[in-house]
Amino acid sequence: MVRFSRVGLRYPDPTRGGEGERETLRDLSFTLPQGSFTWLTGPSGAGKSSLLRLMQLALRPTRGEVEVLGAPLSRARRADLPKLRRRIGAVFQEFRLLPYLTAFDNVALPLRLAGRAEASLRPDVSEMLRWVGLEDRADALPQQLSGGEQQRVAIARAVVTRPALLVADEPTGNLDAVQARRLLLLLAEMNRLGATVVVATHSQDLIAQHPGQVMRLEGGRMVALDPWPYAPVEEVMAEAEAPLAPSGAIDLEAPEPEAGWVEEVPEDEPGDDPQDGAPAPLSPDFTPDFTADLGRPEEELAPPPRPRRSIWPSARPETGGSNG
Numbered sequence: 178m179v180r181f182s183r184v185g186l187r188y189p190d191p192t193r194g195g196e197g198e199r200e201t202l203r204d205l206s207f208t209l210p211q212g213s214f215t216w217l218t219g220p221s222g223a224g225k226s227s228l229l230r231l232m233q234l235a236l237r238p239t240r241g242e243v244e245v246l247g248a249p250l251s252r253a254r255r256a257d258l259p260k261l262r263r264r265i266g267a268v269f270q271e272f273r274l275l276p277y278l279t280a281f282d283n284v285a286l287p288l289r290l291a292g293r294a295e296a297s298l299r300p301d302v303s304e305m306l307r308w309v310g311l312e313d314r315a316d317a318l319p320q321q322l323s324g325g326e327q328q329r330v331a332i333a334r335a336v337v338t339r340p341a342l343l344v345a346d347e348p349t350g351n352l353d354a355v356q357a358r359r360l361l362l363l364l365a366e367m368n369r370l371g372a373t374v375v376v377a378t379h380s381q382d383l384i385a386q387h388p389g390q391v392m393r394l395e396g397g398r399m400v401a402l403d404p405w406p407y408a409p410v411e412e413v414m415a416e417a418e419a420p421l422a423p424s425g426a427i428d429l430e431a432p433e434p435e436a437g438w439v440e441e442v443p444e445d446e447p448g449d450d451p452q453d454g455a456p457a458p459l460s461p462d463f464t465p466d467f468t469a470d471l472g473r474p475e476e477e478l479a480p481p482p483r484p485r486r487s488i489w490p491s492a493r494p495e496t497g498g499s500n501g
């Protein structure tokens with residue numbers, strides 16, 4: 178279902194004028210069987226998001242072979258990618274909701290892109306919104322929702338197509354414990370229905386709640402692929418051995434534990450997502466940063482032509498949404 182063979186990934190290094198390259202993922206080889214559930218963990222900067230982006234077919238590896246849904250990426254034609262991607266559900270760290278679409282229309286979008294008839298998609302979208310506890314916010318725009326609510330819309334959008342592969346990057350980052358548990362049940366249900374699920378998380382609590390193999394990355398390498406139940410020995414030890422301030426008092430000089438947890442690209446950075454703040458163009462393949470990520474010549478990676486007709490006819494804010 179997902180096979181990586183000696184995969185390496187390098188991003189251009191901006192500190193060297195883009196000429197040099199630094200290695201983000203190194204020599205990754207593993208197979209995730211169809212219907213498996215995998216937790217992906219590791220310190221900040223280890224390469225988890227990059228690995229998920231390779232699985233989403235939003236990036237090509239610099240070396241090695243990535244095979245997803247039976248298709249080796251090196252042999253896939255560009256024209257085949259949108260179809261393949263529609264079978265992959267993705268929950269991004271930064272949500273990537275379209276700001277001018279209601280919650281309902283954000284969730285409906287992948288179904289509309291896949292050509293589903295309006296009448297048949299409505300029950301599915303409503304059901305997903307109910308699953309994530311947002312049925313009464315269907316007409317709200319993302320800016321009218323809290324961070325956790327936006328995250329839940331993003332989750333509903335990722336699963337509404339019942340994807341064969343579901344990848345989620347820190348999907349509980351903005352959720353309280355009850356919502357996190359509910360999300361986990363949703364992921365488990367998708368998995369039970371046959372989806373291969375991969376979830377990147379720093380939360381050991383979350384990992385402890387659901388069985389799945391645990392892949393651990395460090396410095397771009399896979400250092401462990403453990404069966405569940407998972408005992409994160411090194412993390413427990415590190416915590417136990419961390420020096421205490423004298424007499425256990427709080428050491429105000431100590432660095433914040435979260436220091437360094439800074440998103441590299443601010444969410445609203447212009448150019449981060451070509452769809453930001455603008456109603457068009459929307460790439461039908463639903464991967465806004467595709468061209469930026471692949472680092473290939475522009476002409477080869479130009480976004481597909483703009484659709485001739487709108488696929489979200491009643492979605493503009495002034496229309497008041499389409500969930501009627």
Ligand SMILES: Nc1ncnc2c1ncn2[C@@H]1O[C@H](COP(=O)(O)OP(=O)(O)OP(=O)(O)O)[C@@H](O)[C@H]1O
Pocket residue numbers: 188189201219220221222223224225226227228438441
């Ligand atoms: N577009 C990019 N261009 C250049 N370097 C990048 C890019 N995206 C990520 N990196 C680098 O790749 C490395 C891995 O980043 P990645 O986001 O995959 O890590 P992560 O394990 O998901 O981190 P976190 O837990 O903080 O989300 C980091 O050193 C980061 O600086």
